[in-house]
Amino acid sequence: MNNYNIRRNIVTGVAALTLLLTSCESYFLEPDSPQYIADNISIVDAKSAETALLGVYSALQHSEYYGGDGFQSAVNLAGGELIWVGTQNHYNTFVTHTYRADNRTLNDSWQAIHKVVNGANHIIAKVPLLNETGLTDQQRNQLLGEAYTLRALAQFDLARTWGNIPLVLQPTLNATDFSGLKQSNRQEVYKQVLSDLDKAEQLIGNNSNINRVTLPAIYAFKARVYLYTEQWDKAEAYASKVIANTAFGLVSWQTILSGKNTRESVWELAFSTADKSSYFSVWSSDAYRNTLAPSKALYNRLRDPLIGGARSALIKDVSTPAKTDFYVQLLYWRSNNDNPTYLFRLAEQYLIRSEARSKKETPDLAGALADLNAVRNRSSVASFESTSREEILLAIEEERRVEFAFEPHRWFDLVRTGRVGTVLGVNDTQKWIFPIPYNDLAADPALVQNPGY
């Protein structure tokens, strides 16, 4: 073989190789990913908008939000009815109200809730631009109505927990979007929440699937926000709209605990065996003490026929001589982990109306008592009778305490009524809102820490 031939061989070889490469470069460098799609083709038609909306519900199901531990545990522990029996002592700081900015649960739930906001913002921004003929106005409005409500819920929860939050109303496309955005205070956020709910009320259709946003759910939500903003008449009016709806009714505790989507639920976040709730995992169970457990006082209250009544079904005592004071809650305990989360229940509407009726300018104490006793009688607890507004308000507070023993209400109730100092001894009002997570303060220069942390 002479040198010329060799050279020719090499040249041919290299040329062939180069050709091969050019033709298959994309095979190597732009592989398809079967799990993901690009941002710009995420919401393009009715179907993809619907899947994106379901994705927002899925974000609501996040284990740090309404699908488990995190937000709910933090609030429940802060409410003083639970004890911490686990290994991760940052949970205990909620019981003792000594939470710090490096609290992991606060960090994780703060992030999880913001994901709901971003998901909803994508729909709110993109759905109006869809010009697909297959998308009817009714569908479009339904999508938007649900998205506005979901955003309102997330921002409401952020504001009532952390007080001062960045109010983001546009979808995120780049990491630097909204840089410099200052926090809004609680009242500003509530105003925005109500504005979203007003829009949703107009847009939403007459869907009756209580696992999603419905018109009654929006009413129930508004009633709650009006209660928090002390607009008693409106709170009463919106609660009445829900209570008057014959689709709902106060059912027995056995029905609630064994069923799903009972008439009690106004908006119930659904879980299934394929889409499990992870809330069960933080609660202590029969044989195993995990992070959270009901306190002995709560057990006694629920088991007291004069206070808890039928709500005794929510708890049981599994103490042994070796393990004293060991109680297990039974609201979130289904063997297939498909227990729902009750976002809005009818009983709350009764108690909202009862409180609004007592507190409005011209109190309707009889109406307030009727609502209160509707809830009490459902649990076979005798009616409460009094003519004193103060006594009735105290009775409502106590009723909420047992009625929502394992739902995240009590902390917020005591904070909004300013009674958290009197009842829980948390006199430092700066502790009434949680600290902004330390990690987010580092990532977001525009954020300002809440006072006192």
Add this chain to the structure above:
Amino acid sequence: MNQLIYKITILLFIINPLLSHVSADEKPAGVFLKGNVRNKTGEPLIGSTIQVQGTSIGSTTDMDGNFTITDIPSRTKITLLIKYIGYKPLIRELKNTSSDPLQIILEEDALGLDEIVVTGYTQTKKNARTSAISEVKSEDLKDVSGSSFGEKLQGQASGLLVSSTNGVPGSAMLVRLRGTTSINAGNEPLYIVDGVFVNNKTLQGIRSGGQTTNPLADLNPADIESVEVLKDANATAIYGARGANGVIIITTKRGASGNKTTVQFNSEFGFSHYDKLWDLTTGPEHALILNEAHINDGKSYESRPYRPVSEVVNGVPGQGTPEEQGTYDRLGLLFRTGLQQTYNLSLSGGNEQTRFYVSGEYTDQESIIKLQDFQRYGFRLNLDHDLSKQLKFGFSTSYTETLREICRTGDTGGILNTGLHTPTLTPILNSDGTYNSAERFNNPYLLLENSNHHANGSHLIVNTFLKWQLLNNLSFKTSWSIDNSTYHEFVYYNAKMNEGKSTNGNATDVNTTNKLWIAEQLINYYTSIGEKNFISLFLGNTLQRNVVERASITGTNFPGIEFTTISSAAVTAGSTSGKIPSGLISYFGGANYSYADKYSADFNFRADASSRFGKSNKWGYFPSGGVSWRIGQETFIKDNLPAVSELKVKASIGWTGNQEIADFASLGLWTGGSNYLDLPGISPYQLANSDLKWETTRQWNIGLESAFINNRLNIQLNYYNKYTTDLLLSVPVPAKTGFASTFDNLGEMSNKGFELEINSQNIRKTDFEWSTSINLSHNANKIEKLPVSFTQYNRDWVRLEEGYPMYSFWLYKQLYVDPQTGNAVYDDSRTKDGKITTDDRQIVGDAWPDFTGGLRNSFRYKNFDLSILFYFSVGNDVFNMNRYFQEHAGSRGVSWSLQKSMMDRWTKPGDITDIPRVTTLANADGSYNHNFESSRFLEDGSFIRLRNVSLGYTLPRAMVAKAGLQRVKLYANATNLLTFTGYSGADPEVNAAADFSNATVQGLDFSTPPHPRTFVFGINITY
């Protein structure tokens, strides 16, 4: 030129092509010859060839330089030709054959040092190397006990930090070459086995409490011929976008042509046991502390929990006095003496045309902790065949199966939590003899009976190549490889176990596969111009595609604990599947020039394109260069310093990359699977960054290679400086965006260090030899630039912050315990506000050692050999999370055990201790005495370990020859015989967070099994 190509061939294939196979029909009778080949310093020359001239008969020397030749046709004169690379060929005429062994001494060939060495793609004259490369020989690997070769590398090469994360065989290791260059993009070196870039990422899909498996445990260490560790940029830049963390090249054994097939059989048996465990309080001590905490918390003495049963308070009787409490040991139930056995059989040989190496292996290692076993079956076939003088074909394949029994450690429910973290005052059995399983962690007996967690892996690595020798000095090699591994895991927590109670049993079955295809083309050319100039060139390209696939199903609600397959579960859900493809296209080339064997320079270049990067930055370019000067060859040294045998200075600089981030990291994506109401949903998954590109590490290295007194003393010294820019960072973004983080090229990191290797042949006598090798490494790592500090892991133990090294611990700095109050006092100097808040948390240490190194002394006396290896690590901090949990002062009550150290707590004014008063209440400044992220738990984890002692005895040849064998060696090894450390835990060489986010968390000790002390006895027979 003919000579040169001959030498290349030798080096490429490790063959002895001049010797031919003894044909079967040759007459059996003849002369028997034996002898020994050494160099002038007495070092045996392993693999020297001895040929009887005028015949096709010959032999090669063994590990001790010995050879035997049988069946030489009787003649009056026998002429032997003895050859060894780098030495002058010797012709020895034997007038009359005596039975005394021949003593043959070869002289070094001055020209022989011109040998061309092949490292990866490059061919250079050995003495012209400008790079920093460490080599580890198979002999040094075989003595140390361990399932994978990585553990065996510990302490054997400078600049290479090897730390095994726990004492379970087959578990992950931390391997860092010259520090870390990356935060999120991985710091694992690139492993190349016989030309294949093997997968070194665990395929594990089921978390097992921080443990991960080590894919490199799939390689049979006995097959390894040598390991080369490429450290500086000039050596690694040719691996471009994957070279930044160094490259480890593993070459397996290949057949040599000779007169006889060599059969080697190795059998080993051993046992292991723990060196040290944890010291826990007794039951009465535990109760006493709980009573003390009760009173310190301001509650009444009368209501203390451990009081006589007769004292009824509020209707509740006491639980008995502390003295009445029992002490129940669980650790003893869970640890055992682990047995291990290994069998290796290999055959190698061949003729001029075809050479082969075939091996089979079986290894079975029990961990010292129950429910953890590792088994491996390995097969290898390496084949070389010359189609013609120009065309050579090679084939390497290995297939291994691994079987593991697993039980989680670390996380809740793990076996060590059962053993270590359940209080000693808690009875194991109820009064009626049944298991007391009302604990946070599984009852030990119940766990042993019901644990069902297994994994089996298989790993196939195939490389086949065709090398076309177009000219003597020009070759084209085309190489095709597959690396195919699968890992199948199954875990079943039945309804009796804590993990399975709530779901009435749950099981998960995960299958993960990783497939890699590589095609590589390489052209090599070299030439000499005149007497003094030598030039070598190479050019190549690789195409690579990788696909990782995973499918997982889970089942819950089983009819009974007897049913263990997922098909019997009432609910099978949570099935997931995923497929992640990625690809890489590379072109590379290089040139090496040397002049007069004194001066050399080289230059390398690589271009890489990866699927993982942004559209605007698909291609990365990585140049490197180096120079060296053999001062020792200059006459002014030669004439004046005769003791100097080699003195070389070298310098190199280069740029390497790192692409190991998540696939598709540059794209703005939405993901499926965000379902609701069992309907499909999608949600935003990650933010786009089309500018995403490689991390680039610039590294320069200056080094000194020297040898003295006829090469008896070798000293190598290297200093390096690495600087990484464009760190691929999963950087936190404001939560208001709805994302937690995004990938970006932010941040810079540096590593500076030096490495020293000394090899000394202290004594070289016929009957006694003593040699010493020392290596010492120092690396200083620092995050030079990081716009956003962020924390890692639960409770934010670890923080990445500008100005500090990676693996830094972020804690409240405990200054002292106030002797008067007994309360812990923490550093408030950052805020000086009289309160301990998050702003007072600070970096108080890091997991990096200041120095690591190894010291090996090898002795040979007649037929005995002894090797002693020490390994040490100085200055690394370990966060003792066991203590964090176990010095809990009562707040964890009877749900968590207490360490004996609690007996040193403050109890009365005047006590000087670092363990504060037991109380669950907050101090006035808002801090806590216990259950607080205190620096008290951060300990100095420095240690010196007698890593290995091995003693061998080679039976006298005469005795062995009678049995028709070549060599029989008996040996005994002890691994981890002694550990000297001030660390209070069971073992300072631990990490409970091996599976955490690209191993950004190191030095965390929690429920981690300690390294065993292992004794192994073995026999090695060569036929």
